[in-house]
Amino acid sequence: MARLVLLIGFSYSLIIFGFLFFIHLIYLALWKQNYYFEFTSEYILLRTGVVSRAENHLPYKSIQNVLNKQGIVDRVLGLATVTIQNAAQQMTGSGGRRAASDSSISFVWQPRAKAQELNDILNGITSKINSHTSNAMGV
Helix, strand or coil: CHHHHHHHHHHHHHHHHHHHHHHHHHHHHHHHHCCEEEECCCEEEEEECCCCCEEEEEEHHHEEEEEEECCHHHHHHCEEEEEEEEEEEEEECCHHHCEEEEEEEEEEEEEHHHHHHHHHHHHHHHHHHHHHHHHHHCC
16 A cells, blocks of 8 residues: 555656656747847847846956856757856845846857857957957056
């Protein structure tokens, strides 16, 4: 009797896990379909969101660092994430509970070659822009 209860409980939990996994795959597909980025002449435009849409504008002159990140799963799948760290900080919260957070943009699920190409393009753009600003500032 106890085995039957365990078997039924395991079967239900396996069905629930499969259903939630399927819903998560659908959400990821919709998220990837609504993920858009563009390099304009003055800034990087990033649009994301399935339920609520978000749009980020990151000026080239505020780019502080460009990173290629790969987790274990990303390495197995041959993907990478290009993260652009911004020199500016965003304030979140209100009143006494305000906190500063680094604003960064990530281009996720990029093939490894494309991620390296994005990294090279962004480093080229920022080196041109930042070399002019640092000379002008006397740094």
